[in-house]
Amino acid sequence: MPDDIHELAAALDQSARIRGEFTLRSGLTTNEYFDKYRFEADPLLLRQVAEHMVALLPADTEILGGLELGGVPIATLVSSLTGLPALFVRKEAKKYGTCKLAEGGDFAGRTITLIEDIVTTGGAVRNAALALRGLDATVHTVVCAIDRSEPGANTLHEIDLTTVAVLTKKDLDTSTTRASGSV
Ligand SMILES: O=P(O)(O)OC[C@H]1O[C@H](OP(=O)(O)OP(=O)(O)O)[C@H](O)[C@@H]1O
Ligand SMILES: O=C(O)c1cc(=O)[nH]c(=O)[nH]1
Numbered sequence: 001m002p003d004d005i006h007e008l009a010a011a012l013d014q015s016a017r018i019r020g021e022f023t024l025r026s027g028l029t030t031n032e033y034f035d036k037y038r039f040e041a042d043p044l045l046l047r048q049v050a051e052h053m054v055a056l057l058p059a060d061t062e063i064l065g066g067l068e069l070g071g072v073p074i075a076t077l078v079s080s081l082t083g084l085p086a087l088f089v090r091k092e093a094k095k096y097g098t099c100k101l102a103e104g105g106d107f108a109g110r111t112i113t114l115i116e117d118i119v120t121t122g123g124a125v126r127n128a129a130l131a132l133r134g135l136d137a138t139v140h141t142v143v144c145a146i147d148r149s150e151p152g153a154n155t156l157h158e159i160d161l162t163t164v165a166v167l168t169k170k171d172l173d174t175s176t177t178r179a180s181g182s183v
């Protein structure tokens with residue numbers, strides 16, 4: 001990995017990794033959690049994550065679909081950096097007003113690349129991808145900041161969805177080892 005990504009891994013690890021007992025979105029429990037809001041609320045770290053994502057976007061991306069909540073600020077910045085329009089994808093359609101699941105411009109018939117903060121099992125991404133496909137969008141890739149999925153746990157390939165990560169949990173683990181001088 002180039003130095004700047006090593007440095008980003010170390011910075012994200014230091015800002016976001018917390019230890020304790022946590023229940024995850026999937027219902028799994030863990031003793032380590034990445035509090036994405038710790039790096040998303042930091043302008044420098046958010047920008048570095050977004051800049052790395054720009055380089056990972058599939059060439060056919062027409063719209064950036066940021067997943068509520070943590071994917072939204074990242075997608076907004078990637079949109080600003082690329083000029084691609086953003087879409088803000090709710091977990092559930094709003095129950096009043098426009099009653100939309102995804103907020104922004106029209107997306108039927110267009111290719112949306114999902115922008116997510118953390119992938120653990122891929123469940124949140126799966127829900128969003130299937131819902132957007134049901135609304136006639138093409139969705140084939142998610143770009144996430146941190147892929148912390150255990151080997152075999154991310155089943156997004158089963159719905160023909162590719163996961164691309166700025167960093168994996170292994171990268172963050174390695175950054176800690178490097179910082180302690182053992183690599
Ligand atoms: O891959 P999964 O097993 O689905 O887990 C990861 C999802 O869980 C978190 O969502 P959460 O609903 O906690 O996040 P929010 O704070 O972004 O709304 C995270 O932001 C991912 O969306
Ligand atoms: O799986 C999750 O819910 C999850 C894991 C994690 O490390 N961070 C987070 O915000 N959500």
